[in-house]
Each structure stands twice: as structure tokens, then as C-alpha cells.
Amino acid sequence: MRRRSFLQKLIVATSTLAAAVLPYAFARLLSPAAAHDFSHHLRPPGSLADDEAFVAACIGCDLCGEICPPKCILFDKREGGNQVNTPYINPENRACTLCGKCMDVCPTEAITHVERDEIKMGLARIDRSACYPRVDRGVCGACVAICPLGDRAIVFEFANMYCPLVKEKGCAGCGMCVEICPHPSLPIRIVEPSMGTVVKHAI
């Protein structure tokens, strides 16, 4: 008899626990985990460098997106698993202007105020086998002209007019050059800062 009452209590406890987990399980099922390519999924400027720490700190309040003047900050709406509702920037769609409003509005430490010179969202990397001036397909210079940081981040190569050269230290990785690049295959992309400014081709 005693064993039976213990079993009953166990069943009640387990089913209560299951009922309490159920809403979280439902919410998680509705937003399955998905892998993201870094180049299409930049964090807003001033974000914590460690992405796991960023996801842990972000409460998904949308304030950064709601204040962004170019509306470049998007959100993982239906996928992402743990990352659901966290902000990201896809520079191929619309790039960050480094205005810094999101840094000031974020209530948590996910996005904190960083000086404009010290922002590091990524690094622009150029594929020299596709860039128009590099392969003698005319003059361009769009990326150099649009860069909000000017010659701190990207310059023309000396004595080689219109060939862009990214400066590893100065580039903030805002993605303006990616948004403006006229080449359909986008020879300039934002990559992780450790990957360098030039695409290396295996010969």
C-alpha cells in the first residue's frame, strides 16, 4: 500500500514537472536551431565579442532594431534555437551606418557603448580575382567612396588606381562596402577578424 502511494506521488510530480516544461518545449519547437553564416549574420556594433555571452545577455526586447535609423538590424524570428529574437545585421540587405544609437538604447550589457574607432563587427575581405578594377574591368572605387570611416579603413592601392585595399586595423566591419558593391558575386564580404583582408586562393 505504501509503495502504491509513493508511486502515485511520483506520477503526480512527474506530470506536474512535464506540464511546467511544456510551454518551453512548445516555444522551442516553434523556433528550431539553425546555423548562420557569419557574413550574413553580423551582430550590431558594440556587441559582446563572445557570441554565447551576447545571446545570454540579450533579452530580445527589439529596442536596438526599433531605434536603428536605416532599419538594418533584423531579428531571428522563426529559427535560431537559443538565438531566437536576437538582433543581427545582414550587410547584403542593408548595412550599419555606425550611428551608435543601438549602443545607447540597449538596457543590458549585450550592446554597450564603444567608441566609433574601436567598433569591431568583423573585417571586410576582398576577393581579388573578382573585384572589377583588380581584373581590369574598368574603374569602380564604390567601396572606398562609401566607407563611413574613410581612409582609416579602406584606401586605393598606391600607383594602382581604383584597386581597394582594406586596412585590417581600421576596418570596423560595418558592411557598407558589401551593400554598395556592384559586382553580382560580391567580391567584398565581411568575415571574422581573424580571417584577413584578402581571399587566399589555392593554386
Place this chain on the structure above:
Amino acid sequence: MSSSSTPFFLWRHLNKLRWLVLSLVFLMLVALPFVHVYQTYVASFSYDLLDPDEKELFGIMEALTSPLTDNPADDLDAIKGNTWSGNFFGYKISDPLAVAGQAAASLSVYWPFVLTALIPILFSLLLGRFYCGWICPANFLYELNTIVALSLQRFGIRVGHRRFDRRLKYLVLVLGLVLSAISGSVLISVIYPPAIVGRELYFGIALGGVGAGLAFFVLTLLFDLLVSRRGFCRYICPGGALYSLLGRFRLFRIRRVVENCNDCAKCNAVCEFGLDPLHDDFGQECNNCTACIAVCPTDALTFVTRLRDEANQGPGHLGRKYKHLQQDSG
């Protein structure tokens, strides 16, 4: 002795004020995404490039905001966000649940963020679970959902009236914090309806597509409709649990004036949270929504400043049962 006293006459009109506040908060959540879209148009100087309907939105927003500001791109940033976390004229206000969830997820405390929850916590200590009844944008939709359920009943369609254990939501709150810590993300925000509503309104209006949260919210509406009236708020909502705990020893609470009560039980019928005002059982779950005060035909419910509820005061003095008891003893 306050046998013939009637409550302060304004208390019974507070329910109207509550509906006004609820509608205003919801309206704000709908309007702010439009404001943001207008600001992006202004900031990019792109009026000439807009579609005709976008130009229409531009015109409407310009007409609405031009008396207030000459610089909409910056000045309209004064009010941003939603009830999960917002920015009012430079003051950041966040939901206490956001602070708790974020502290659990990152396993550290970020004081500037904790301070943003100070005002809601202070108000909850004084007024109890008032957020649920007075501000929560999801509550606005849930109460409308109750009205839908009542009208369905009128047409003979059965709606759910199941009752569960109210303590389940405290377990959901604790589990949410534990799961947040394990997963390393603020998991509570994906099941907390006010956060979902604020977010999905922004996604739907400004970003051109709703997220998974809307599906979850619709599930909760169906749960309320088909299984249990206001079931999500009563039994599951982790935010409600946190606010209930904060408001356990609230200063302002509703009290039954037993001398005026005639045991009609309209208060119990109208209570959205399934409490028992008729037997003085308000408890920590009462959100001071004042619907029972508004419905009471004999002015038997009033506000008092007291840290604890009255114990059961027995049958109301105008009720039949009380008169029987008097006759039996006398």
C-alpha cells in the same frame, strides 16, 4: 464601525480607467513601429523614392508629429520599445522578469540593467500584481478573448472551465530560470505573452513578417478559450508568478465590507483570475484590477491600505444566510 459607510465613489470607476490604460498601452505598441518606419524614411531622405502607400504613411505620420517636433529622426526616439523593456524620455524601464531571466542566463548581475527594473518592482511592492491587470498588452487581448468566450457560450458553444493548481506558475518561473541558466539564453522571453506581443507587433509592422512567438500566443489564446478561462495567466505565466511574489505583502489591496455584502457572488463571477472575493480570499494573485468593485451592486468592495487580507468574514450582513444565522442565535 463602518457599517453604513460606502466606499470612496471613485473606486468603482477605476475599471474604466483601467480599460483606458490597457488600450493606450496596446495602441502605443501598435503606433511605435509605424513611428520607426516613418523615422527611417526621414533619416534616409527618401520621400521621392517611396511607393504611393508609403507616401501616405509618411503624410499621416508627418501630420501627426509635426506639431511636436521639427526633427522626427532624433526627437521621436524619446519613446521606444515595449513593456518588456522600454525607453521613456531617457529613462529605461524593464520588466523585473527580464532582469531575473537575464541574470539567470548570463549567471552574472549587470547593475545598470537591474536598476531599470526598480520602478516596476517598487510599484509591485505597493500595488501587487497590478502590471497584469493594468498594463500587460497580452492581458488586453486575453480579456477580449474572455468576451469572445462569453459570446460563444451565448450561442451554446462549450468553452473550457477547467481549474488547475495555481501554484503551477511558480514552478514554471523556477523552471524557466533554470532552463535559461542551462541553455545560456533568456528562454523566459519566448513564453512570456507581453514580451511576445510587443515583439511580434514590431516584427509584423516594421519588419514585414511575424515570428514564431505569434504562433505560441495563438496557442495560449486557444488554451484560454477551449481549456481554461484565463488559464495561461492563472496557471502558467512566469511573469505573473514573479509579480505575485513581489505583491504578496502589497500595501494597497481590495477588501470586502461585510456589512454591505449580500452574497450575490458577482465578484467571483467577474474575477478574471478566478479568485474568491466573496470569501475574502484575494491572496497574492489579486492584481487590483477593480473589476469586482465595479460590478458590486451594494458597494461592498473597497480599497484599503493594509499588509494582509482579512480572514474570512463570513456571510454578508445583507445576505439571506446571515439573517438565518441571526435568527437562529437570537
